[in-house]
Amino acid sequence: MLLEATDIHKTFQEGRETVHVLNGVTLSLARGEIVSLEGPSGSGKTTLLSIIGCILTPTSGRVVIEQHGVNAQHQGELARVRRQYIGFVFQQFNLFPALTALENIEYALNIKGVKGVAAQREAERVLVAVGLAERLHFLPRDLSGGQKQRVAVARALAGNSPLILADEPTANLDSVTGGQVLEMFRALAKQENRGLLIVTHDPKVRAVADRVLKIEDGRLI
Secondary structure (H helix, E strand, O other): OOEEEEEEEEEEEEOOEEEEEEEEEEEEEOOOOEEEEEOOOOOOHHHHHHHHOOOOOOOEEEEEEOOEEOOOOOHHHHHHHHHHHEEEEOOOOOOOOOOOHHHHHHHHHHHOOOOHHHHHHHHHHHHHHOOOOOOOOOOHHHOOHHHHHHHHHHHHHOOOOOEEEEEOOOOOOOHHHHHHHHHHHHHHHHHHOOEEEEEEOOHHHHHOOOEEEEEEOOEEO
């Protein structure tokens, strides 16, 4: 199994009050599988994604990625797991405006330790894979919203991270472009054997998902 999250609890302190955001969430994800995670605002979706992505640690429970337990490790080790195993796709794209599409991917690869010609070739490979062969040297300002999201997807795929976490990836796209991005997710998951967990309010994600999970008040229902 690529991902196993078991009995995840997360609490935060707000003054004297303890806020329970996640209440015993358990889920799994296999390579080549797409899981859609739906729920209203404040249900705990993004917190769960952040814990699986080694950005937050759970109050209790266990996260295992590719047989590596990650919740009890120190921050340096969590950063290594993020670099090696996880790719992120954000709602706001988060591209560097002064860098071309190719350079944005190369920079992400440099952080993973891939540099020089190897980084350039890998950046070109993933941009071609998402249909941007003619846009390698375009700045973000010269790309459409759908093309920017494709660059963000390519960045997540670069370096062969097996687990892709996407937070509302179609929220800023029109319905046609959003559908194209989702079909690209589906094709890439199956062709490259990645596992995708997509946090979304968009019901169209169900069309490409292998499973749909719903979270409410910090619990899967």
